[in-house]
Amino acid sequence: MSRSKCTRLSGALVEQLLDSVDSVLFDCDGVIWRGDQAITGASEVINLLKEHGKKVFFVTNNSTKTRKMYADKMSSLGFNVTADEVFGTAYCCAVFLKTVCRLEGKVYLMGSNAMKQELEAVGVQQVGVGPDHVSGQQIDWANVPLDPEVKAVVVGFDEHFSYMKLNRAMQYLVQKDCLFVGTNRDTRLPLEGGKAVPGTGCLLQAVETAAQRQAQTVGKPNHFMFDCLAAQFGVERERCLMVGDRLDTDILLGSNCGLKTLLTLTGVSTVAEAEAHRDSGSAERQGMGTIQKKDAARFICTKTSFQGGGFDSSSYLPKAFWIGLSAILLLVVVALGLAGHLALAGSGSKGLICYKPVDQDSCFLQTMVRSDYEHVGSLVNASGHKLCGNKMQRRTEFLGVLAASQVNVSSLEEPLQTLCQDRSVHWTRRTDGKQRLVYFCIDICFPSNICVSVCFYYLPE
Numbered sequence: 100m101s102r103s104k105c106t107r108l109s110g111a112l113v114e115q116l117l118d119s120v121d122s123v124l125f126d127c128d129g130v131i132w133r134g135d136q137a138i139t140g141a142s143e144v145i146n147l148l149k150e151h152g153k154k155v156f157f158v159t160n161n162s163t164k165t166r167k168m169y170a171d172k173m174s175s176l177g178f179n180v181t182a183d184e185v186f187g188t189a190y191c192c193a194v195f196l197k198t199v200c201r202l203e204g205k206v207y208l209m210g211s212n213a214m215k216q217e218l219e220a221v222g223v224q225q226v227g228v229g230p231d232h233v234s235g236q237q238i239d240w241a242n243v244p245l246d247p248e249v250k251a252v253v254v255g256f257d258e259h260f261s262y263m264k265l266n267r268a269m270q271y272l273v274q275k276d277c278l279f280v281g282t283n284r285d286t287r288l289p290l291e292g293g294k295a296v297p298g299t300g301c302l303l304q305a306v307e308t309a310a311q312r313q314a315q316t317v318g319k320p321n322h323f324m325f326d327c328l329a330a331q332f333g334v335e336r337e338r339c340l341m342v343g344d345r346l347d348t349d350i351l352l353g354s355n356c357g358l359k360t361l362l363t364l365t366g367v368s369t370v371a372e373a374e375a376h377r378d379s380g381s382a383e384r385q386g387m388g389t390i391q392k393k394d395a396a397r398f399i400c401t402k403t404s405f406q407g408g409g410f411d412s413s414s415y416l417p418k419a420f421w422i423g424l425s426a427i428l429l430l431v432v433v434a435l436g437l438a439g440h441l442a443l444a445g446s447g448s449k450g451l452i453c454y455k456p457v458d459q460d461s462c463f464l465q466t467m468v469r470s471d472y473e474h475v476g477s478l479v480n481a482s483g484h485k486l487c488g489n490k491m492q493r494r495t496e497f498l499g500v501l502a503a504s505q506v507n508v509s510s511l512e513e514p515l516q517t518l519c520q521d522r523s524v525h526w527t528r529r530t531d532g533k534q535r536l537v538y539f540c541i542d543i544c545f546p547s548n549i550c551v552s553v554c555f556y557y558l559p560e
């Protein structure tokens with residue numbers, strides 16, 4: 100991975116930057132507008148870019164509008180934009196549920212009317228939009244009627260967010276096969292005059308806390324929104340610029356997808372934050388910004404590229420995954436005295452989980468998180484575990500392989516050494532990043548009180 104230093108964007112550099120790109124992706128809140136007020140000069144820049152043959156797109160985590168609503172708002176503020184150039188989380192979330200999750204069933208939606216419309220446009224039924232007032236006693240809340248057809252809980256910006264909604268979402272999510280998807284994790288929504296209101300991240304975190312589960316998020320910095328756009332418009336990453344005001348969403352998305360990035364100082368993130376990321380010594384944080392010095396310029400460039408030195412995919416796993424799917428059945432083993440680590444879960448000590456593909460040369464190691472403990476606990480304690488009948492449930496995760504972090508096998512505990520004999524062991528971590536490994540596991544529980552987990556790996560192109 101190599102990163103170029105950032106320079107102030109002015110004079111000849113503007114021209115140079117524009118010559119190097121064919122497509123420009125703009126964030127919305129804090130970049131082209133704040134609330135209902137356009138940022139001075141934004142519409143002129145965007146219209147000019149289009150006149151000069153650049154493709155312009157809008158990528159927003161704000162889930163309160165459909166693509167059409169965004170296009171209408173933009174037109175009223177002087178932007179020359181069509182609905183298909185807008186990729187908001189209301190739209191992308193609907194596409195995600197339809198195409199990635201292949202959801203069959205209804206959604207319990209904590210979100211806007213716009214989300215409802217986008218879901219309906221792709222044929223996904225939903226319940227839950229609007230107020231949900233509290234009534235009855237606590238025991239009634241715990242037994243709140245649920246729609247048996249609901250197979251997913253989706254959390255977006257919901258101005259009617261309430262205790263009852265939180266409770267209802269939790270009751271759905273107690274069912275382990277219920278999908279859990281959030282639009283985004285932005286904690287604040289910037290408005291006119293430097294004001295802000297709590298963002299969807301606050302609501303999502305409340306639901307995650309209640310459900311004791313982590314949602315998958317569709318919005319930036321997850322690459323899904325870029326993938327969605329690139330699939331429709333054939334954008335070339337190397338000639339694409341992401342313009343945003345937030346380091347942890349916009350700039351990180353650009354960084355994750357190998358785009359050029361440009362931070363505006365018109366919204367949430369500040370130069371001081373970018374400098375703190377740069378000086379942190381953490382590769383992940385540095386992906387959010389490399390800024391040389393504070394500058395009065397309106398735009399600061401944080402150009403990041405992924406070339407060389409990174410994870411060489413071909414040395415680990417075959418790219419043509421689907422062809423060899425059946426051949427890469429995995430044995431999932433948890434090391435380091437499982438029961439002990441389960442017991443230690445609350446004390447801050449971490450266990451390790453290791454995945455050993457049967458026909459690969461490597462083992463993949465990661466620190467266990469709560470879901471791993473729960474998952475493994477259910478396998479180990481099968482006799483005491485409440486089994487789900489003959490059911491199967493699917494889990495999907497993205498794992499980044501930390502290329503520089505090969506583990507010394509002899510430093511590992513005996514069960515792991517045995518498992519990974521004659522193999523190299525690599526650290527992995529959960530990530531939305533580009534250099535990633537994907538695995539999905541199917542948990543199958545039989546009435547005989549035995550659960551097994553079958554996992555498949557692949558490396559996306």
Ligand SMILES: O=P(O)(O)OC[C@H](O)CO
Nearest residue numbers: 127128159160161285298
């Ligand atoms: O900055 P955007 O356009 O991605 O929107 C994010 C929202 O303001 C977060 O609540």
